[in-house]
Amino acid sequence: MFESKSGVFLIAGLGFFAFAFLSNALVPALMYRDLPEKTTAQLVEENSNLMYQFENLANRYPEQFEKYYGEVTEEKCAEALELGRRTYVSEACWHCHSQFVRPVSREEDRWGPVSRTEEYQNVLQRPVMFGTRRIGPDLSREGGRRGNDWHAVHFFQPTMVSTGSPMPAYPWFFDGSPDKPNKRGIALITYVQWLGSWLESYPYYEDFKPIPLPEEIKESIEKEAEESQES
Amino acid sequence: MIDKLAKAEDPRHEQLVDEPIVVAYFLLALGYLALSMLAGLLMATQLVHWNPLNGIELLSPGRWRMIHTNVVAYGFLANAFLGALHWSVPRLVLKPVLDRRLSWFILVAWQVVLLCTFFGIVFGPTLQANIAALERLPFSLGAQGIEWGETPTWIDPLALAGLLLVAVNFMGPIVRTKGPMYVSAWYFIAAFVWTFLTYAMGNFLPQYWLAGTSAGAVGGLFIHDLVGLFVTPLGWGLVYYFVPILLQKPIWSHGLSLVGFWGLAFFYPLNGIHHFLYTPIPMFLQYGAIISTIAVEMVVTTVIVNFFATIWGSGRQLITNLPVRWFYTGMVFYGLTCLQCAMQTTLTFQALIHFTDWVVGHAHMVMFGVFSLWLLGIMTYLFPRLWRTEWYSKELLEYHYWLSSVGLLVMAADLILLGPFQGYYWASLQPWEVSVDGSQPFWMLRVFAGLAMLAGQLCFFYNIYMTWRRSRAQGVPVSTGTQQAPPAEVAPQA
Ligand code: HEM
Numbered sequence: 001m002f003e004s005k006s007g008v009f010l011i012a013g014l015g016f017f018a019f020a021f022l023s024n025a026l027v028p029a030l031m032y033r034d035l036p037e038k039t040t041a042q043l044v045e046e047n048s049n050l051m052y053q054f055e056n057l058a059n060r061y062p063e064q065f066e067k068y069y070g071e072v073t074e075e076k077c078a079e080a081l082e083l084g085r086r087t088y089v090s091e092a093c094w095h096c097h098s099q100f101v102r103p104v105s106r107e108e109d110r111w112g113p114v115s116r117t118e119e120y121q122n123v124l125q126r127p128v129m130f131g132t133r134r135i136g137p138d139l140s141r142e143g144g145r146r147g148n149d150w151h152a153v154h155f156f157q158p159t160m161v162s163t164g165s166p167m168p169a170y171p172w173f174f175d176g177s178p179d180k181p182n183k184r185g186i187a188l189i190t191y192v193q194w195l196g197s198w199l200e201s202y203p204y205y206e207d208f209k210p211i212p213l214p215e216e217i218k219e220s221i222e223k224e225a226e227e228s229q230e231s
Numbered sequence: 232m233i234d235k236l237a238k239a240e241d242p243r244h245e246q247l248v249d250e251p252i253v254v255a256y257f258l259l260a261l262g263y264l265a266l267s268m269l270a271g272l273l274m275a276t277q278l279v280h281w282n283p284l285n286g287i288e289l290l291s292p293g294r295w296r297m298i299h300t301n302v303v304a305y306g307f308l309a310n311a312f313l314g315a316l317h318w319s320v321p322r323l324v325l326k327p328v329l330d331r332r333l334s335w336f337i338l339v340a341w342q343v344v345l346l347c348t349f350f351g352i353v354f355g356p357t358l359q360a361n362i363a364a365l366e367r368l369p370f371s372l373g374a375q376g377i378e379w380g381e382t383p384t385w386i387d388p389l390a391l392a393g394l395l396l397v398a399v400n401f402m403g404p405i406v407r408t409k410g411p412m413y414v415s416a417w418y419f420i421a422a423f424v425w426t427f428l429t430y431a432m433g434n435f436l437p438q439y440w441l442a443g444t445s446a447g448a449v450g451g452l453f454i455h456d457l458v459g460l461f462v463t464p465l466g467w468g469l470v471y472y473f474v475p476i477l478l479q480k481p482i483w484s485h486g487l488s489l490v491g492f493w494g495l496a497f498f499y500p501l502n503g504i505h506h507f508l509y510t511p512i513p514m515f516l517q518y519g520a521i522i523s524t525i526a527v528e529m530v531v532t533t534v535i536v537n538f539f540a541t542i543w544g545s546g547r548q549l550i551t552n553l554p555v556r557w558f559y560t561g562m563v564f565y566g567l568t569c570l571q572c573a574m575q576t577t578l579t580f581q582a583l584i585h586f587t588d589w590v591v592g593h594a595h596m597v598m599f600g601v602f603s604l605w606l607l608g609i610m611t612y613l614f615p616r617l618w619r620t621e622w623y624s625k626e627l628l629e630y631h632y633w634l635s636s637v638g639l640l641v642m643a644a645d646l647i648l649l650g651p652f653q654g655y656y657w658a659s660l661q662p663w664e665v666s667v668d669g670s671q672p673f674w675m676l677r678v679f680a681g682l683a684m685l686a687g688q689l690c691f692f693y694n695i696y697m698t699w700r701r702s703r704a705q706g707v708p709v710s711t712g713t714q715q716a717p718p719a720e721v722a723p724q725a
Contacts, residue, residue, distance in 0.1 A: 002489055003417065004410075004411060004412070005406060005408075005412065005420065008420045008421055009420055009421075012417070012492070012496035012497075013420060014424060014428075016496050016500055017424070017425060017428050017500055019500075019501075020452070020500030020501045021432065021452070021500075024451075024452055024516060024519070024520070025432070025436070025445070025449045027513075027516065028448045028512060028513060029441055029445040029448075031445075032443065035443075037442045037443070086356075086371045087356065089373070089376040090294070090356040090371055090373030090374045091291055091294065092293030092294060092296050092381075093293060094376060095296050095297070095378075098586055100510055100511075102509040102510075102582070103509060104582035105583070105654070105657055106658055106660055107657075115510070115511060117511040120442070120444050120447070120511070121443040121444075122442065122443070123442060125442050125446070126438065126441070126443075126446060127375070127377045127437040127438055127450060128437065128444070128450060129376060130507060130510060131586075132590065133590070134586040134587070134657075137663045162664065164664060164667065165664075165667070166277060166279070166280065166667060168277055168282075168285055168291060168292045169285050169286040170286075171286050172288040184360055
């Protein structure tokens with residue numbers, strides 16, 4: 001049996017493989033079968049943090065947004081999320097960034113709450129983006145940590161905002177300059193802002209102070225000028 | 232088996248082996264190795280800010296990192312294995328492969344799969360972003376989000392069909408042999424079945440059926456099975472075949488061979504989840520994977536012991552016989568990776584080194600230090616036999632050996648040492664940049680080690696080219712494995 005064709009073929013080849021598959025793949029699948037897998041539409045619908053950032057993108061880059069997405073709707077946001085994830089996968093961001101916070105090495109202090117199964121039960125984690133290597137930081141709590149402008153400049157040329165960053169530059173997510181993200185650029189920023197934004201209690205979103213829009217900056221300067229004239 | 236080989240009516244080499252296909256596979260494999268190394272260098276230079284091509288879409292370091300690993304697995308390793316199998320399987324079971332035309336069809340089909348993979352990963356995202364018709368496709372033309380399964384989804388079915396044909400073509404002759412078989416054949420049979428199943432499981436389930444944590448479990452199985460159930464059994468099968476031939480003595484213990492094979496078959500597939508310790512995958516499954524990993528350690532130790540016991544007493548061969556040296560250097564690296572593995576599978580140690588360059592060092596030591604060294608050893612042994620002439624330059628062969636093995640040793644040691652540094656930088660909660668800056672000297676050394684490895688291969692390529700020219704000049708006969716009467720003066724090589 002141990003040296004015969006059928007023994008090797010049936011027992012080692014098929015049998016042991018099947019045993020491992022049942023115990024290591026089917027068991028978790030069955031354990032989690034009651035957790036519904038959310039669609040992108042559901043993810044957008046229940047997440048006001050995300051819609052807030054999407055709208056912020058529309059206000060910040062009105063021409064670009066108008067050109068590639070048109071209006072700020074939930075459908076458009078879902079579309080951007082999906083394209084963002086597709087880009088995240090095809091540019092191998094996931095080979096430099098993980099998406100799970102472990103309960104060790106004080107990762108909670110660095111990034112926020114430890115990852116739980118429910119967080120991964122959605123189509124945007126199909127295939128799941130755990131990752132196996134961190135050259136850059138974990139991104140599963142990245143949403144709201146930075147403003148959209150920061151991300152735009154960072155993707156255009158990481159060293160502009162993070163000296164010495166080895167992260168590659170992605171000028172092809174822009175129409176020539178960092179204030180003109182194209183369809184993929186807006187999508188990727190939306191995706192990054194989504195990561196972690198689903199948590200109920202989430203310090204970054206609660207404390208989030210958006211970078212002011214250009215008009216707001218202008219207004220505040222004018223106001224200040226007026227005030228100083230008056231005094 | 233040995234008396235059987237001696238029988239006069241047994242088929243001769245010329246009736247068994249299709250030599251041109253072995254050569255074709257080897258040359259293709261080496262081409263892919265060079266491509267993969269260039270891709271690795273692109274990412275390596277990016278990390279130390281030496282990449283002059285940063286910001287060019289088609290040279291996106293991320294895309295080329297996926298090219299690096301995929302081309303090495305499916306381009307270099309798979310092609311080199313197929314070449315070596317076309318030599319060893321027919322000679323082992325004394326029957327030619329099922330169909331010679333099928334062999335050539337597979338060769339072409341597999342290169343098409345590889346070209347599509349390359350094209351998909353590098354050009355797919357660009358095309359899809361710029362051509363409206365492609366943008367509307369419901370799937371991505373670019374990489375698939377599964378480590379080592381980045382082959383775009385639209386090629387997966389084709390690749391799977393290719394693997395099925397490979398299995399059929401080699402199982403044909405194996406199935407027709409009678410009685411108990413030699414170790415190599417066990418590993419080969421199992422590898423054909425496992426590779427097919429693993430590929431199907433890893434590429435389809437997490438894409439179409441499962442999401443989230445349970446998909447992570449399948450992803451872990453896939454990464455691990457690809458190494459353990461495709462590369463490892465084919466590699467072991469080949470060294471079990473070539474080492475006794477080269478040393479001209481049998482394997483030390485048949486009993487240990489049995490332990491090695493059956494232990495690997497049972498425990499290896501149960502290891503996968505050790506890639507995702509501390510994830511939300513249920514803890515009891517993580518413990519299960521850790522225990523099986525420790526079991527595999529022990530099993531693998533028996534195999535290594537078996538091989539070192541075999542060479543015991545013939546140690547001089549390590550100096551004089553270059554292929555033997557390649558094999559045993561690989562064996563030493565195998566021992567080292569397993570030692571490493573025993574540490575990194577524990578939860579305590581993994582808390583520190585997971586996600587760091589320790590793992591990358593480990594990956595290079597396994598994939599290059601073990602399996603590639605074995606395959607390069609097989610090529611060093613076979614090219615002169617395929618072309619029936621001596622190597623053009625023994626010295627260049629030595630350069631190839633030393634640059635490859637020392638280059639790898641430096642790269643692996645460097646990265647493995649870097650791992651704990653990174654782990655402690657992170658755990659100390661200093662800003663992230665501190666860990667990146669601290670890694671710079673190590674990453675720089677890695678670039679040079681990589682250049683040394685590449686230089687070694689260039690020596691080999693030149694040597695192959697000159698050897699081929701010499702054999703052409705001598706006009707030696709070629710065996711195609713069809714039923715021609717062997718020329719009387721060529722004795723079959725044992
Ligand atoms: C010129 C020589 C080489 C260089 C410069 C190089 C460089 C690299 C780099 C930069 C990475 C990414 C590491 C990271 O994400 O932190 C990598 C990953 C990898 N390389 Fe290489 N490489 C070389 C040769 C090879 C060879 C010959 C093989 C296999 C035969 C190989 C197998 C791998 C594997 C399996 C990984 C994935 C590691 C993981 O994800 O843990 N490399 N390599």
